[in-house]
Amino acid sequence: MLLGPFGLSITLWAFTLAGRDGLTVLETVGAVALATGSTAVVSVLLQRDRRRAAARAEELHERATRSEILFASSPDPMWVWDVESLRVVEVNDAATRVFGWSRDELLRMTLPELQMDANPRQLRSIAYEGEWNHRRRDGTSVPTVVATSPVLHQGRPARLSLVHDLTAQHDRDARTRAIVDHAADAILTIDLDGRIESVNPAAERMFGFDGADLVGSAVSNLMKAADGGPLDGPLPGLSREVVGIRAGGETFPLELAVREVSLGDRTVSTVIARDITERKALENRLTSQATHDSLTGLPNRLLLIDRLIHALSRAERTGRSLAVLFCDLDRFKVVNDSLGHTVGDALLFETARRFRTAVRTGDTVARFGGDEFVVLVENLADDTDAVRVAEQLTRSLDEVIRIGSHELHVTASIGIAVGRPGRDDAEALVRDADVAMYRAKSGGRARYELFDADLRRQAVERLEIEGALRAGLEHAEFVVHYQPEIDIITGVVVGVEALVRWERPGDAPRSPISFLPVAEETGLIVPLGQEVLQQACAQARRWHAELGPRAPTMWVNVSARQLASLDLIHMVEEAVRTLPTPAALGLEITETDIVPDDDLSRRTMDALVDIGVKLAIDDFGTGFASLSYLWRFPAHVVKIDQSFVRRMEDDREATVLVKAMIEMAHSLGKSIVAEGVETDAQLARLKALGADTAQGYLLGRPQPAAEIDALLQRA
DSSP states (O other): OEEOGGGOEEEEEEEEEEOTTSOEEEEEEEEEEOSTTOHHHHHHHHHHHHHHHHHHHHHHHHHHHHHHHHHHHOSSOEEEEETTTOBEEEEOHHHHHHHOOOHHHHHTOBHHHHBSSOOHHHHHHTTTOEEEEEEOTTSOEEEEEEEEEEEEETTEEEEEEEEEEOHHHHHHHHHHHHHHHHOSSEEEEEOTTSBEEEEOHHHHHHHTOOHHHHTTSBGGGTEEETTSOBOOSOOTTOEEEEEEEOTTSOEEEEEEEEEEEEETTEEEEEEEEEEOHHHHHHHHHHHHHHHBOTTTOOBOHHHHHHHHHHHHHHHHHHOOEEEEEEEEETTHHHHHHHHOHHHHHHHHHHHHHHHHHHSOTTSEEEEEETTEEEEEEEEESSHHHHHHHHHHHHHTTOSOEEETTEEEOOOEEEEEEEEOTTTOOHHHHHHHHHHHHHHHHHTTSSOEEEOOHHHHHHHHHHHHHHHHHHHHHHTTOEEEEEEEEEETTTOOEEEEEEEEEEOOTTSOOBOHHHHHHHHHHHTTHHHHHHHHHHHHHHHHHHHHHHHGGGOOEEEEEEOHHHHHOTHHHHHHHHHHTTSSOGGGEEEEEEGGGOOTTOHHHHHHHHHHHHHTOEEEEEEETSSSOHHHHGGGSOOSEEEEOHHHHHHTTTOHHHHHHHHHHHHHHHHTTOEEEEOOOOSHHHHHHHHHHTOOEEOSTTTOOOBOHHHHHHHHHHO
């Protein structure tokens, strides 16, 4: 009771309204004036408080409605259970669907009848949260995770439980576990301290440890960095190759793929480890194949150049010289073509072995291809050291090489190029050694040459000649001169040899010896030979038109490259179509280009004979053919080399050899042409020995066709 203004006595009171959801609301409703005439005031206050209470009640009703909707429509089972009795007092439709019980059945059940793993005391004490197994109506178990919250139900303490079915997740986990367990790669989880938390069976097999022994151990016990350093601690984002360590201490190449995984409030690393021993072996084989010769196992050109580049860098730092020795086996083609590629390969293999044993351990012996070997030696005091290496390589081939039933004597021509610190590059050194090797070979083979300034000048000249040759072919700078061949008895011109001449505008004519070796080496001899053949056949056609049967045979030289060319047969067939008879053309093949027992040479020569042209063995006596091989080749003419003709006047042995050549050739039905006749005495001696034809400066120099015309007219 309070005393209000104007002497009013006012009483204040309050009362409690309870909502449907069990919550309580305390409301002050109004006041009553005890004085007369105060009823209206009390009425207003009561109406205002009633409106406020109605609004609050409506809000609570809407909230309860929303909760009911969420409860009923949840895809996961939900139920309300009484804390004291553990009886289920409310369930949603999902609960009946997942567990198979009807609503009425569930409302008659207590929580322990549904939950399979705990007693009532446990349920009340832990508020029924976490993972539990629940029972279906058919007796099967359902793995679940449960979340609860406290509520009031009809004024009594209760719990609202949300039950999520984990069956699908467990199935996924089981599949994942199966995949991990059956994976071929090792799979490990590692904590932030580098400790192993779990491993799969493949990891146990790979590293040779039991899984129980690995869990809790440091990952550094199983692997280390490629450089030998430790792999302690976590491995975030690591994908690289490391070294694996087996239980016995054996190491092996390992490839890691690492990914960080968050597990709630902590992070671990999942490591997939793959044994790449076989892959590394394959990579090494492929690398070796790319950088090594498959026959001999020696480094190839690619690897040699790489080593030479590094060697030059070292030489620049140390001030010591190095050398490149370019070795070419002499007459290897004879062995390869006559005895077969199997014997040839065996010879190359044995040569490689001997070269390796002839040099120091740190030196490089490489095979460039074919019968070419290149040796790189470092840390030389002077050029003499390089020469000693060449002598060692030469001596390594002194002993006969036995391959099956064959005994082979092999020699090598060696070119030496010494590299000076800071002055040379790899390609230039190899090129210089190659040039020196060619000079050694041209000087008689089975010898070595040291590259010098003169050879460098020659190499530059060769490059210039090659360029000029290409331009000369394009601009028709090559012409043909003709040297007569005279019948020794009658003095009649019976043949002419076509000899190429190079007439460059504004330049003196070049000697064939200055450009033919370059043409042969570069392959330009093939188009050059075709040009000579075309000009010679055109001239032969004119002489046959003018002289008829008295026209001389046109002899054209064929080089080794042309003889090995598949186009030679076709080129000759095209040429003889312009002549009155194929026999009007003869082809001279140098004896040194003919390999005994060479099937390819024999087939080519047989094909040329079938066309109808004549064949001559040129420079006979200087190569391998000798008298014993003369019968094997279908030659019509044998041309005795001029070196024998010159020696006849002073050397009785030379006369005996020439006589034997003539008699052997005649007995085989072949005619003889003696080359290089320069004196009357030589001509008389040849006539006495029975030679058929002579050729040389005594009888006529190479001349243009117009001058040969006069000689032919006199005949």
